[in-house]
Amino acid sequence: MRRGAGPFRSAAHLGVEPRAYQLVPLLMALRQDVKRLLIADDVGIGKTIEAGMILREMIDRGEVDRFTVLCPPHLVEQWVEELATKFDIDAVAVTSARARSLERGLAVSESVFNAYPATVVSLDYIKAEGRRAEFVRACPNFVIVDEAHACVGGGEGGTQQRYAVLRELAQDAERHLLLLTATPHSGDQEAFQRLLGLLDPLLATPEHSETWRRRLARHFVQRRRPDIQDAWNEKRAFAKAETAELPYQLVGQHLTFQEDVLDYCVGVATRADGERARRLAFWGTLALMRCVGSSPAAAASALRNRLGGMAEEAALEPVLMDEDEGTFSDTDVEPGTALDGEERDALEKLIAQADALTDKPDEDPKLRALIRELKKLIAMGARPVVFCRFISTAEAVGEALRAAFKKYDVQVVTGRLTPEERRARVDAMSGSEHRILVATDCLSEGINLQMLFNAVVHYDLNWNPTRHQQREGRVDRFGQQSPTVWSLMMFGENSMIDGAVIEVITSKAKRIREATGVTVPVPEDSASVTSALMQAMLLRSKSPRAQGAFDFGGAAPSVETVWRDAEENMKKSRAIYAQNALNPDEVLPEWRRMRALNGGPAEVERFTRRALSRIAQGGIGAQEPHWRVNYDRLPQRLRERLEARGLTGSRLISFEDMPPPDVAHVGRVHPLVAMLAESMAEGALDPRGVDGPVALGRAGAWRTRAVSKLTHILLLRLRFTLVTSGRRTLLAEEATAIAFDGAGEVASGEPALALLEAQASGNLDPAIIARQVEAARARMGEHEGATRAYATSRATTLGEDHDRVKAATAGAGSTTQVAPVGTADVIGLYVLVPEAN
Numbered sequence: 003m004r005r006g007a008g009p010f011r012s013a014a015h016l017g018v019e020p021r022a023y024q025l026v027p028l029l030m031a032l033r034q035d036v037k038r039l040l041i042a043d044d045v046g047i048g049k050t051i052e053a054g055m056i057l058r059e060m061i062d063r064g065e066v067d068r069f070t071v072l073c074p075p076h077l078v079e080q081w082v083e084e085l086a087t088k089f090d091i092d093a094v095a096v097t098s099a100r101a102r103s104l105e106r107g108l109a110v111s112e113s114v115f116n117a118y119p120a121t122v123v124s125l126d127y128i129k130a131e132g133r134r135a136e137f138v139r140a141c142p143n144f145v146i147v148d149e150a151h152a153c154v155g156g157g158e159g160g161t162q163q164r165y166a167v168l169r170e171l172a173q174d175a176e177r178h179l180l181l182l183t184a185t186p187h188s189g190d191q192e193a194f195q196r197l198l199g200l201l202d203p204l205l206a207t208p209e210h211s212e213t214w215r216r217r218l219a220r221h222f223v224q225r226r227r228p229d230i231q232d233a234w235n236e237k238r239a240f241a242k243a244e245t246a247e248l249p250y251q252l253v254g255q256h257l258t259f260q261e262d263v264l265d266y267c268v269g270v271a272t273r274a275d276g277e278r279a280r281r282l283a284f285w286g287t288l289a290l291m292r293c294v295g296s297s298p299a300a301a302a303s304a305l306r307n308r309l310g311g312m313a314e315e316a317a318l319e320p321v322l323m324d325e326d327e328g329t330f331s332d333t334d335v336e337p338g339t340a341l342d343g344e345e346r347d348a349l350e351k352l353i354a355q356a357d358a359l360t361d362k363p364d365e366d367p368k369l370r371a372l373i374r375e376l377k378k379l380i381a382m383g384a385r386p387v388v389f390c391r392f393i394s395t396a397e398a399v400g401e402a403l404r405a406a407f408k409k410y411d412v413q414v415v416t417g418r419l420t421p422e423e424r425r426a427r428v429d430a431m432s433g434s435e436h437r438i439l440v441a442t443d444c445l446s447e448g449i450n451l452q453m454l455f456n457a458v459v460h461y462d463l464n465w466n467p468t469r470h471q472q473r474e475g476r477v478d479r480f481g482q483q484s485p486t487v488w489s490l491m492m493f494g495e496n497s498m499i500d501g502a503v504i505e506v507i508t509s510k511a512k513r514i515r516e517a518t519g520v521t522v523p524v525p526e527d528s529a530s531v532t533s534a535l536m537q538a539m540l541l542r543s544k545s546p547r548a549q550g551a552f553d554f555g556g557a558a559p560s561v562e563t564v565w566r567d568a569e570e571n572m573k574k575s576r577a578i579y580a581q582n583a584l585n586p587d588e589v590l591p592e593w594r595r596m597r598a599l600n601g602g603p604a605e606v607e608r609f610t611r612r613a614l615s616r617i618a619q620g621g622i623g624a625q626e627p628h629w630r631v632n633y634d635r636l637p638q639r640l641r642e643r644l645e646a647r648g649l650t651g652s653r654l655i656s657f658e659d660m661p662p663p664d665v666a667h668v669g670r671v672h673p674l675v676a677m678l679a680e681s682m683a684e685g686a687l688d689p690r691g692v693d694g695p696v697a698l699g700r701a702g703a704w705r706t707r708a709v710s711k712l713t714h715i716l717l718l719r720l721r722f723t724l725v726t727s728g729r730r731t732l733l734a735e736e737a738t739a740i741a742f743d744g745a746g747e748v749a750s751g752e753p754a755l756a757l758l759e760a761q762a763s764g765n766l767d768p769a770i771i772a773r774q775v776e777a778a779r780a781r782m783g784e785h786e787g788a789t790r791a792y793a794t795s796r797a798t799t800l801g802e803d804h805d806r807v808k809a810a811t812a813g814a815g816s817t818t819q820v821a822p823v824g825t826a827d828v829i830g831l832y833v834l835v836p837e838a839n
Contacts, residue, residue, distance in 0.1 A: 007722045007734035007800050007820065008595070009807040011062035017088040017671050018051055019659050021480070023234045025592065027052040027223050028059060032807065034220070037178040038201045040150070042186040042224040045471055046240075046452075046479025049182045050081075053146050054089045056180060060144060061091070064730050066178070068119040068142035072167075074149050075124040076421045080449060081148070082122050090671075093120040098127050115140035125153065129163035138170045143177050150181035154196040165196065172200040184475075185468060186224065198222075241456070241487040243478055248459075249495040250371035256298075259355050260498060263294050263301070264543055266348050288532060291539065295499030296391050296462045298366070299398035302356035305349055363402045368492065372399070372461060373406045375490060376438070384457035384488050385663075387439045389446065389473045391462040393418060399461060400440040407438060415441040425449055435664075443469060451476040456484035456663065460491045463503045467512075483663045502538035506531060592807055601670045607657040610668060613678040616698075628654045628665050631674065640681050647673045686829075703774040703833035708760030710836050711743040714778045715754055716785060717830030720793050721823040722800065733823070740785070740792055747788050751796075763837045774833040782828065793822035 006014055010028075031037040037056060041049050060066035071081050071093070078095045085091040096104065096114055104114050113136055115121060121142075128137040147153065153164035171177060179200065186197060191208075199206030201221045208214070230236045252260070267287035271280065286308075293304035363369050372388070379386055388403075390396040393416040400414035411434035415424045428449055431437045439455060446469060455477045464470050470491070478487045493500040601609070611629070614622040618636045622629055632652045633644055644650075655661075655668045668674055684691050686698040717739050724732045739754035740747060749757065766774070797820040804818035 007720075007724065007736050007796075009592070009800075009804045009818075010059065011732075011734070012055060012058040012089075014671065015058055015062060015090045016055065017090060017673075018481075019667070019669050020051060020055060021048070021234075021236055023225065023230050023236060024048050024052050024055065026225075028055045029588075029592070029807065030220070030223060031056045032059075036176060037144075037180065038221055039179075040181045040183070040186060040197065040201055040222045040224075042183055042222065044225065044227050045184045045475030047225060047227065047230065048480040049184070050084050050148075051088065051480070053180045053182055054085065054091075057144065057146065058089045058091070060178070064732050066142075066144045069121075069144035069146070070115065070142050071122040071146045071148065072125050072128070073122065073147070074152065075126050076424075076444070077148055078122050078124050079421060079425055085120070085122070091120055093122050094118045096121050096123040096127060098124065101127065113137075113140040115142070125164050125167070129167055131163075134163070134167055134170070138167070141171055141177075143174075145171055145177060146180045146182065148182045150197060151183040151185050151193070154193045154200075168200055184472075240480065241478060241482045241484055243487055243489065245489045246491075248371060248375050248490050248492045250367050250492065252494050252496050253367055254365075255355070255359060256365075256367060257496065259298070259301070259352075259359060260291075260294055261543060262355065263290060263352060264498070264539070266345075266352060267291070269348070270345065284532075284536065288535065291499050292465070293392060295494070295497060297368070297395040297398055298356045298359035299394040300392040302353055302360055303392070303394040305353045305356060309346070309349055309353075360398065363398065363405075366402075368461075368494065369399065369402050371492065372459065373403070376403070376407075376459070379457055379459075379488055379490070380436075382488075383484070383486075385437055385455045386457040386459055386488075387441060387445075387451060387455045387473075387477060388459045388461050390440065390442055391464065393442060395462065396440050396442050403438055403440065407436075410434075410436045410438050412438045412440065415439065415445055417442060417444045419444075428454070443473070445476065446472045449476070450479065450481075452479050452482040453663075456482065456486070457488035458490070460489075463491070463493055463500055463508065465503060465507060467507065483661055483665070485662075498539045498543055502535050505538050506534045595803070603657040603659065603669075606668065606670050606675060610657070610675055610678065613682055617678075617681070628656050628661070631655050631668075633674075637681075640677055643677055644673060649673060700829065701775045701779075701831045703766055703771045703835060704762040705764040705766060705835045705837045706757075706760050706762050707837045708757055709743070709834045711745075712836065713741055713743050713748065713757065713834040714781065714785075715739055715741045715757060715830075715832045715834065716782070716789070716828050717758075717832070718789065719827040719829050720796060721827075722793075722797055723819075723821050723823055724804075725819040734820075736796070737829075738792075738796070740789060742785055742788070747785075747792075750792050757834060758832060760834075766835065774835065775831065778831055778833050782831070786825065789826045790822070793826055797822050 027039055027041050031039060037060070039056075041052055043049050043052070057066065057069060061069075071085075073081055075097055078097055082093050082095050085093045094104065096118075101114065104118070108114070108117055115123075115137060119142070123137070128134060147168060150168075153168050172179060181197065181200065183197075186194060195206050195208060198218070198221075202217065205214070205218055205221070227240060231240065264287075267283070267290060271283040271287065290301075290304055290308070293300040359366065376386060376388075388396075388399060390399055396414050396416050400412055403410075404412045411431055413427055413431055415427055419427065424445065428439065428445075428451065431439065431454055437454065439451070443464070445451070458474050458477055460470060460473065464473070474487075474489050478489070493504060495501075607629075611622060614631070614636075617640075618632075622631050630652055633641060633649050634651060636644065654665045655674075656665045657668055659667065659669075661667050666672075682698055686700050718737070720736055720738060722734045722736075724734050738751055739758065740751075741749040741754040741757055801818055801820040804820065
C-alpha cells in the first residue's frame, strides 16, 4: 500500500532506508505547526535525507503542495536527482542557464515559481534585485535552504543579497523553513545569530537563559558523528575510517626551486615602497609560494599570471585562506600576484625552471610518492579521489596517473567544467571497474561520491581545516557501501611551505578537534595566521632572511592567542547550543514500527524473488553471495518503465541495508519492488490489463498442517479517514487479513497473514477447490460484522499510534481522529483445509 494509515504517511514513498537518528528532525517538525528547523548535523550524516523526509511527510499529509529548495548553483542538479530517486518527487531546476527556456509559453504575468509547484532554485539566480521581489512574491510556503551558512556571513555583495532574500521569506510567519548547514557556527557569532533569527526573531539575541535555550532546542538539531555512533548505536551507519599521513622529501631541483622563488619574493619586498606595496608583496609571496608547494605546473601558471599584472590584496586573501562563501567553482585558478618593472627577467627565469620541472614528472618526488601510495591503496580495495588545490596541478597529476595506471579510467574534474559537465564526467565513471578521480575543491561540495569512491588523497594541504573535512565527506558519508574508507594527507617533510602550514594551521586545528570534537576554520583574525605562516616559512629556509621585509605595520595578536580564542569560543558554543530535543529511547520504537510497515529485508527478498520467478523466465538468478537481476528479460511494459528509471541490463542486487560496493540495495521502495507490486496487483484485479504469465489467484484452497479446522482467510483492504489537528481530511488504507473457522473469528492482522505463509502440505483436486471457494464465498456475508468490528479496532489503534508519535515529540494537546470508511474490500479469499493425520 502506498497510502498507509500509520503515523508516518511518507513511509511508502521513501527511496532510502532511513536510520533511526534521521527520524529526529522529522519528529521535531511534526510537533510544530510552522516547521522551522536548523539542521546542523556533521558532513555526510544525511541532512538532505532528513529534510527530504520532512518534505515528503508534509506532502503526503496534504499540508504542502508547493515547495522550493534554495541552494548554491553547483548543488542544484544534485538536489533534483536526490528528490527524484529518494523521495519520488519531480522538481524543476531554476538556474540562470535554464530560466529563459522555462519561461517560454508562460503568460506575461505568470512566474516560473507559480507555474512549477516543485523547484530547486540557484541562490545566485534569485538574489539579484530584479528577481528577488518576484521570487519572494511567488515563493511557495515550504522552503529548504541548503548551505545556509553561506547566506548570513559578514561579507558584502553576494552574501548580503542572499541574506536579504531569506530575511524577506522568513518575515512570513506561516512559511515553513528548513535551514541546512554542517558549519552553523564557524566563529562568527553575529552570522550565527542572523541564522537563528530566521527561525524565530526572539533567537536573534542570545540571552543564554534557560527559557532561551528551550526555545532554541525546538528549532535546532546538531549531531556529530561520534554522537550518532555512540548514543544511537549506529556503528554500521558509517564506514571505518583509516587515516594516515604521507610525508615525502623534496630533493634536487625541486628543493632549489622553492628557495629561488622565495629569494625572488624577498627581493620584491625589499624594493617595495610604501605600505600598500609592501602588503601586496606579503600577500603575493604567500600566494606564489602556495602554488609552488602544490606543483611545478601550478607555479608556472602563477608566475605567468604574475606577468599579466597586479592583483589586489582583497582578491588574494580569500583564495589563500580558502574563504569562498560556500563554493569553489572559480577559485581553483592560480592567483595573479603583484608586478614591478624589475621583475620580468627574474620571472622569466623562474618560469623556465618551473617548465623544466613540469616536463619531468618522473623526477617529481611528490608525484612519485603519490603513485607509490596509490598502488598500495588500490591493492587494499580503494577507489581513490585525489584532491588538488589548483587546476594546473590537477591536470598534471591526471596526466601522470594515466601514464602510471594505463588500465584505469582516470578522469580530471576542475573549475574549467560547468557543474553539469562535472556531474556527467563523474557519472560516466560508474561503468569502469577500475577508476581514479583527480579533482580540485570544486568537488569538495556538490557531488556525492560515496557510490563510486572510498578513498581521499589530499595531494595539497588545504589552508582551511574544514575543507579537509568537506573533501573527506564526499566519500565518508551515509550510504558509503565500503566497510572502510581511507584518507591520506600528503606533505613535504622538508618543504618550507608545507612545514609552515602544519605548524601554524593543521596541528593546531587537529588539537582543537581532539578537544572539542569539532573541526574549526581558520580564525577570523587571519592577519596573525598569515604573519605566522610567513615567519615559519622564512625560518625553514636554508638561507636566513630578514623577516622585517614583510613587517607591514600593525601589531597583530599572536597566532597562539587567536587559535586559543577559537577553541574557547567553540567550547562555549558547544555548551550554549548543546541540546537534546529527543533521545534514542523515544525515537527507536517509532523507527522500528516504520521498518515493520515498509517490510524488512526478508519480506522484500521473499516478494521480489517470488514475483520475478512468476512473471519472468530467468528474471532473477542466484549468484553467491548476491542475487542477479536481468532487467532485459522482464515483460515489456515493466521493462520499459524500469528502463525510464535507468535500470537496464544485468545487475547484482542485495536486500540487506548495507551491501558492498557495486551491489545495488533493493528495499521496499526500490523501483523494481514498487513496480512489481503494482504489476502483480493490476494483474490480479484485471488479468487482461498486463502482459506476461498467469496472474495471481485471488481465490484458492489447499491442504496444510497450520490449522486443525477448515479455515477461511479474507484478505482485506481497509480504508480510513484521518483528520489531524483540524487540518484537511485525508484518505488512508492498509492491507490486512482476518481468519474464520466454523466457530467464528480465529485470527486477525499479522497472525492471519502468517497462516497464508505456512507451508502447504498438498494440492487439492480442481473440482474440490472450486467447491471450497464457492462455499466460502457463500458465507462471506456472515463475516461482515466481524470485519466492521476489526476495522473499528484498527482505527482506534492507528489513532493511538499517531498520538504516541505526537507525545514523543512533546506535541501535547494534538490528536488525530481515525475512522473506518465503508465496508472492507475483500481482495482475496483462501480456504485452508486441515491435513488429515
